[in-house]
Amino acid sequence: MKKKITLKTIAKELDVSVSTVSKALKNSREISLDTRKKIQAFAQLYNYRPNNIAISLKNRRTKNIGVIIPDIIHHFFTSVFRGIEKYANTKGYNVIVCISDESFDKEVINMELLANGSIDGYIMSLAGETQKKGDYSHLISVVDQGIPLVLFDRVTDQIQCDKITINDEEAGYMATKKLIEGGSKNIALVMNENYLNVDAQRAHGYYRALQEAGLKVDDSMILRLPYQFEDEEKSEWFFKENDIDGLLSVNEVFAIRCMKRLQQLGKRIPEDVAIIGFTNGILSQMANPPLTSVTQYGQRMGKTAAQFLIERVESQLEDTQMPYRTEVIQADILERETTR
Amino acid sequence: MKKKITLKTIAKELDVSVSTVSKALKNSREISLDTRKKIQAFAQLYNYRPNNIAISLKNRRTKNIGVIIPDIIHHFFTSVFRGIEKYANTKGYNVIVCISDESFDKEVINMELLANGSIDGYIMSLAGETQKKGDYSHLISVVDQGIPLVLFDRVTDQIQCDKITINDEEAGYMATKKLIEGGSKNIALVMNENYLNVDAQRAHGYYRALQEAGLKVDDSMILRLPYQFEDEEKSEWFFKENDIDGLLSVNEVFAIRCMKRLQQLGKRIPEDVAIIGFTNGILSQMANPPLTSVTQYGQRMGKTAAQFLIERVESQLEDTQMPYRTEVIQADILERETTR
DNA sequence: TTGTAGGCGTTATCAC
DNA sequence: GTGATAACGCCTACAA
Numbered sequence: 001m002k003k004k005i006t007l008k009t010i011a012k013e014l015d016v017s018v019s020t021v022s023k024a025l026k027n028s029r030e031i032s033l034d035t036r037k038k039i040q041a042f043a044q045l046y047n048y049r050p051n052n053i054a055i056s057l058k059n060r061r062t063k064n065i066g067v068i069i070p071d072i073i074h075h076f077f078t079s080v081f082r083g084i085e086k087y088a089n090t091k092g093y094n095v096i097v098c099i100s101d102e103s104f105d106k107e108v109i110n111m112e113l114l115a116n117g118s119i120d121g122y123i124m125s126l127a128g129e130t131q132k133k134g135d136y137s138h139l140i141s142v143v144d145q146g147i148p149l150v151l152f153d154r155v156t157d158q159i160q161c162d163k164i165t166i167n168d169e170e171a172g173y174m175a176t177k178k179l180i181e182g183g184s185k186n187i188a189l190v191m192n193e194n195y196l197n198v199d200a201q202r203a204h205g206y207y208r209a210l211q212e213a214g215l216k217v218d219d220s221m222i223l224r225l226p227y228q229f230e231d232e233e234k235s236e237w238f239f240k241e242n243d244i245d246g247l248l249s250v251n252e253v254f255a256i257r258c259m260k261r262l263q264q265l266g267k268r269i270p271e272d273v274a275i276i277g278f279t280n281g282i283l284s285q286m287a288n289p290p291l292t293s294v295t296q297y298g299q300r301m302g303k304t305a306a307q308f309l310i311e312r313v314e315s316q317l318e319d320t321q322m323p324y325r326t327e328v329i330q331a332d333i334l335e336r337e338t339t340r
Numbered sequence: 341m342k343k344k345i346t347l348k349t350i351a352k353e354l355d356v357s358v359s360t361v362s363k364a365l366k367n368s369r370e371i372s373l374d375t376r377k378k379i380q381a382f383a384q385l386y387n388y389r390p391n392n393i394a395i396s397l398k399n400r401r402t403k404n405i406g407v408i409i410p411d412i413i414h415h416f417f418t419s420v421f422r423g424i425e426k427y428a429n430t431k432g433y434n435v436i437v438c439i440s441d442e443s444f445d446k447e448v449i450n451m452e453l454l455a456n457g458s459i460d461g462y463i464m465s466l467a468g469e470t471q472k473k474g475d476y477s478h479l480i481s482v483v484d485q486g487i488p489l490v491l492f493d494r495v496t497d498q499i500q501c502d503k504i505t506i507n508d509e510e511a512g513y514m515a516t517k518k519l520i521e522g523g524s525k526n527i528a529l530v531m532n533e534n535y536l537n538v539d540a541q542r543a544h545g546y547y548r549a550l551q552e553a554g555l556k557v558d559d560s561m562i563l564r565l566p567y568q569f570e571d572e573e574k575s576e577w578f579f580k581e582n583d584i585d586g587l588l589s590v591n592e593v594f595a596i597r598c599m600k601r602l603q604q605l606g607k608r609i610p611e612d613v614a615i616i617g618f619t620n621g622i623l624s625q626m627a628n629p630p631l632t633s634v635t636q637y638g639q640r641m642g643k644t645a646a647q648f649l650i651e652r653v654e655s656q657l658e659d660t661q662m663p664y665r666t667e668v669i670q671a672d673i674l675e676r677e678t679t680r
Numbered sequence: 681t682t683g684t685a686g687g688c689g690t691t692a693t694c695a696c
Numbered sequence: 697g698t699g700a701t702a703a704c705g706c707c708t709a710c711a712a
Contacts, residue, residue, distance in 0.1 A: 004457075004485075006689055017699045022691060032697055047481070052456040053396045054689035057704050062393065064436070064458075072418050073622065082412055085439055094436050094453060096404070099425055113434060116392040117344075117705090118404075141387070145344070256626045263628070282413065286596045288603070288628040346705055357683045362707060372681060394705035397688050457689090 005046045014042060025050075061317070064094050065309060066119035068110050070102045070127050070154070074251060075281025076298050077125070080152060083302020084123055091310050093120075102194070102227060104129040108138045120313045121148035123305045126156065128194040128227065134158075148312040150305045153296075154198055162308040163326040164301050168198050171294050171331040172205025175248050175276045178292075178333055180213045182274050182340035184246025186221065188238075190258055191250045193224045199250050202278065206248055225254055235261055245273055252279040256287050259338070275338040289337035297329050304329070345386045354382060365390075401657070404434050405649060406459035408450050410442045410467050410494070414591060415621025416638050417465070420492060423642020424463055431650050433460075442534070442567055444469040448478045460653045461488035463645045466496065468534040468567065474498075488652040490645045493636075494538055502648040503666040504641050508538050511634050511671040512545025515588050515616045518632075518673060520553045522614050522680035524586025526561065528578075530598055531590045533564045539590050542618065546588055565594055575601055585613055592619040596627050599678070615678040629677035637669055644669070 003009075007025075011018045016035065024031045024039035025048070031039075042048075056062045065088050069077045085095050096119060098110035107127045114122070122142065130136070136158045142149055143161055152164040179187050189206050191199040203222075210217050223238045239261055247262075249255035255277025259269055267273050269289060277284060277293045284291035304327055315322045343349075347365075351358045356375065364371045364379035365388070371379075382388075396402045405428050409417045425435050436459060438450035447467045454462070462482065470476070476498045482489055483501055492504040519527050529546050531539040543562075550557050563578045579601055587602075589595035595617025599609055607613050609629060617624060617633045624631035644667055655662045 004689095007691095008689075018689090019691080019700075020698055023698090026691090030697065035697080047485075049456045051397075051689050052458045053393060053402065054457075054704090055691085056393045057391075057397050057688090057706095058690055058692095060704070072422055078412050078418060082439065085437065089438070089450075089453075092453075094438070094458065096434050096436050097425065098429070098434070099422065110429075113429075113432075116389045117394075118392045118434065253622070253626075260626070260628065282593070283623060283626060286593075286600070286623060286627070288600065344705095347707095348705075358706085359684080359708075360682055363682090366707095370681065375681085391705050394688090395707085397690095397704090398706055400688070 004051075005043075005048050006051065010039065010042060010046075010048065014039060061120050061313070062118060063092055064096055064119045065306065066096050066098065066111075066114040066122045066124075068098045068100055068107060068114075068122060068124040070100050070125060072099055074253065074279065075283065076153075076251070076279045076296055079281070079298030080125075080302035080305070083299035083304075084306045085302075086299075087303045087306040088310070091306075093306075093310065100127040100130075102128040104133055104135065111138050111142065115142065115145075115147070119147075121150070121309045123150045123152065123302075123309055125152050126154040128192065128196055131156070131197055132195045146316070148309055148316070150309045150312075152301055152305045154196060156197065160324055162305075162312065162324055164305050164308070164329065165198075165326070166296050166301070166329050166331040168201035168331075169205040169208075171278070171333075172202035172248070173209045174205070174333055175278075175294055176206045176209035177213075178335075178339060179246040179248065179274050179276060180209060180215070182246070182270070184274050185215060186242070186244045187215070187246035187248060188221050188223055188242060188244045189248050189250075190223045190225060190254045193226045196250075202248075202250055223258075239265055247273055247275045249275070249277040252277045252281050252284045252291065252293060255291055255293070256283055259287065259291070270338045270340050274340050276333070280334050284336070287338075292336045292339040293334055294331050295334050296331055301329055344391075345388050346391065350379065350382060350386075350388065354379060401460050401653070402458060403432055404436055404459040405646065406436050406438065406451075406454040406462045406464075408438045408440055408447060408462060408464040410440050410465060412439055414593065414619065415623065416493075416591070416619045416636055419621070419638030420465075420642035420645070423639035423644075424646045425642075426639075427643045427646040428650070431646075433646075433650065440467040440470075442468040444473055444475065451478050451482060455482065455485075455487070459487075461490070461649045463490045463492065463642075463649055465492050466494040466537075468532065468536055471496070471537055472535045486656070488649055488656070490649045490652075492641055492645045494536060496537065500664055502645075502652065502664055504645050504648070504669065505538075505666070506636050506641070506669050506671040508541035508671075509545040509548075511618070511673075512542035512588070513549045514545070514673055515618075515634055516546045516549035517553075518675075518679060519586040519588060519614050519616060520549060520555070522586070522610070524614050525555060526582070526584045527555070527586035527588060528561050528563055528582060528584045529588050529590075530563045530565060530594045533566045536590075542588075542590055563598075579605055587613055587615045589615070589617040592617045592621050592624045592631065592633060595631055595633070596623055599627065599631070610678045610680050614680050616673070620674050624676070627678075632676045632679040633674055634671050635674050636671055641669055 007021045011021045024036045100107040150162040155163045280293040280295035284293045347361045351361045364376045440447040490502045495503045620633040620635035624633045
């Protein structure tokens with residue numbers, strides 16, 4: 001294994017001091033053109049690269065961003081991640097990813113793992129368990145330590161920090177309204193079994209639209225499914241029991257699975273049942289028929305999150321005070337073939 | 341912003357030396373129980389965490405793994421990533437992800453970005469452009485520097501390193517044979533427009549199966565699509581021109597899109613056209629009808645890759661010699677409803 | 681039992 | 697122009 005080349009080795013080799021080498025490589029005019037050229041040539045030849053770790057230690061910043069997300073199956077999270085990664089790279093930042101798997105413990109462990117100076121700040125979306133539990137002490141601790149934190153999508157009021165969300169309530173409202181306008185009267189809502197603030201918001205919008213239209217609001221029309229959707233019986237029972245003509249789902253996976261189930265029961269989509277899902281991912285596009293869905297602009301969300309974080313990180317260096325920001329990205333309904 | 345607490349601050353506060361603190365926190369018996377207790381209590385109280393960066397600098401290892409993948413849309417890559425991340429975490433490693441976007445330049449830039457000591461080793465799958473170009477100098481440079489590298493899926497003979505692949509040729513063969521056994525005689529092969537070694541391998545298998553069955557091998561039966569599949573016309577034309585009764589696709593996205601197109605043209609699946617795709621992802625599961633597919637065991641691949649890399653990284657510390665390994669993971673065909 | 685010193689690789693400051 | 701020194705935070709061999 002070839003040994004790593006450092007300033008020191010160069011200095012020794014060329015019989016100059018380390019600081020001369022350092023300056024020469026920065027093309028400082030303090031150093032004579034001659035030595036500069038000589039040192040630069042040598043460095044080039046041996047492919048010298050400054051050690052990032054040493055620089056991080058010196059500058060007390062890593063140029064790494066920690067991203068903690070609940071999963072990487074749902075298209076929404078991968079698209080947000082993509083947005084973060086793209087923007088971060090243009091700014092010379094790397095992205096360290098941890099998956100919390102919706103677990104509170106893993107979220108805490110992952111944060112700990114990164115808290116020790118590996119990153120300049122976090123971008124995260126809360127695990128389902130964390131929201132259910134309502135325990136945010138690990139986040140509070142991070143914020144208290146002055147480590148920048150940006151929350152997206154699954155956020156909480158309990159923490160003071162930058163946040164990016166979509167207008168979930170309104171999107172739920174608009175989607176439901178769209179179903180109503182299409183003639184649906186018995187509209188089911190499919191959401192996660194575990195509490196998620198985004199689900200709750202979307203449910204609010206759903207209720208509001210129903211009430212406004214004078215339709216009955218009935219808890220029996222809500223289907224709560226486990227995250228991984230193994231519970232096939234539950235949904236089968238639900239659709240046999242309830243004679244629905246419309247369905248709103250908080251994500252595309254549930255939407256598609258429900259659509260399949262309904263089709264198996266002989267329902268035509270959208271004639272018998274109209275469907276709208278959240279997240280406009282590849283699944284929605286490829287579904288048969290293609291799914292009308294609420295686009296969440298994941299990439300943009302990721303980009304904004306990264307922007308907020310990096311701005312805050314760099315503002316700390318200059319000791320600038322910055323108020324916390326909350327950006328709400330407007331979701332749209334993209335009409336395809338599962339609505340009337 | 342609360343200031344970071346370091347050994348130094350603790351030492352000053354308790355009026356002992358830095359090394360005493362260091363030892364005490366390691367519970368070294370060199371230090372009297374009294375001081376140990378006192379220091380530990382203090383550290384606990386102020387939530388002291390050793391600075392990872394400093395430790396990295398000292399140990400010349402970061403406990404970070406760099407993962408460079410062509411994209412994050414295809415389920416295959418996300419599942420491999422998941423496998424890497426999971427295993428790495430159990431070993432106390434973090435994962436830095438870069439997306440090459442199938443671009444040679446981005447691949448090079450991303451490698452550079454990480455090459456400066458940010459990571460202990462790379463796990464990567466080559467960008468399409470890189471394979472097309474056949475320029476592996478950036479990889480050679482990394483290997484020359486003694487930085488461990490594990491290649492998966494999209495590998496090359498040009499580089500000596502650990503590798504994980506699936507038996508692409510055989511999988512292509514088996515899948516084609518399955519189609520033939522189901523009665524298909526005119527079998528199309530759908531692959532990427534750009535050269536990828538995995539596509540080429542799978543095509544070999546496809547040819548072999550056709551020949552063995554005495555079916556004609558005809559280049560006009562091969563549909564080459566751009567990565568993002570914007571080229572709707574091309575496939576439309578292809579399916580109108582060729583009267584096929586079987587289709588093998590090198591990934592699930594192409595498979596599903598072709599299936600949709602065929603359905604639009606009035607074909608019944610699998611009665612008129614049987615279909616098999618590579619990658620058993622959520623898209624295949626959710627398709628209508630569900631897609632018969634070649635499972636690549638992405639998570640296992642990722643886990644093995646991480647294992648190989650970490651073993652190599654840690655063997656370097658002990659200066660153990662290790663031969664390069666190549667593991668071939670056996671792909672299976674998971675039969676669903678698009679085959680007869 | 682505790683402390684000192686040197687080093688990991690870099691950079692900034694100040695002295696020569 | 698060039699070099700010595702200290703510092704970032706931690707660890708450890710060695711000295712006291």
